[in-house]
Amino acid sequence: MKISRGTVATVAFTVTDEKGQVVGRTDPKNPVVALIGHGFLIKGLEKAIDGHEKGDSFTVTLHPADSYGEYDESLVQEIDRSLFGDFDIEEGSVFEADSSNGPMAVVIKKINDKTVVVDGNHPLAGKVLNFLVTIEDVREATPEEKEHGHAHVNGHCPSEEGEHHCCCGHHHDHEEGGEHHCCGRHHDHEEDGEHHCCGRHHDHEEDGEHHCCGRHHNHEEGGEHHCCCGHHHDHEEGGEHHCCKHQ
Template sequence: MRIAPQRVVTLHYVLSDEQGTVLDDSRARQVPLEYLHGHDNIMAGLEHALEGSEAGTEFSVTLAPAEAYGPYNEALIQEVGRAAFPMDDLAPGMRFQTPGDDGPQVVTILEVRPDTALVDTNHPLAGKTLCYQLAVLSVREANRAELAKGHPLPPHVDPSQVEDRKAP
């Protein structure tokens, strides 16, 4: 079965930067990625590269920043009051997940000042070219509950027990 919309894909990946530094490796964590194709579960550039592949396919793909997390945007650096953070002991390089206009976002502290902190709300991989080594493990049709939720369900969830509001 080929990867196409409405199908659940399970794969392993190794993510590296242009210099070959490994940033993430699903095999090392022994946890493959599972996503629902065509439902914005993964970045569009990666989803496009996987389209049409089938179980057993292994390949590499390089994504320019525009296909991945976008260009780095200096306008996303801002000063925030220290009271906005859950702790007093802040240091440059610390990261926090915060709510954003498009869902959760990662905020990186650049500089700590007496009453404020300079933060970067760009995705940590914004502006970077990303290199993926991909191995497609399986492709299957999504069930109605997964289509309704917009993502694969954990294996222990009984699809008949999931409220079906958006399924066709």
């Protein structure tokens, strides 16, 4: 069976930058499972896998416009430290913000006495990326998946499994390698620095590599975001971003 709109593809990939350094990969135990044609994957990756079959492996180079977007300086903002309440914060910590277009990870870049500098750009924004892709499986989507608009994991909706799911429904933890596992949403940062991105729990390792899920974090033009604590936050005239919950 070939990948096409309405099929569910299981995809694993490794991402390198223009220098050949590995900057991301899917979680080896949890490849991306995506319902094709529903905006789950970044558009360049979804276009590249179209027509491929189980067992195919190939490499595709994606520019920012087809992957995680250009780096947007306006998404770097300085906000009042009191907005984080009693949460323990440190540089490199990630908070999750939700917009009507999907989840957004906000990284703490700098902590000052009274303010905090946060960055809403995807960690791989602005980079030309090479994806080494392997198609692990292709199947027809079930009627329920088509109705819900996303692939089911182990026969269930991701939300039924008790985890925070995003682009790929994987759980991500951060380890010391700095590696970024990209595929989703819920981001936890531990001492290792590995970031699992795309809908699951993210780990950060010391190597700086990202575990990718191929999902694009969208930012609305109006700047309105639904933040990690489940509250609705608007951007004030000064562009301030109100975040409230550490992931």
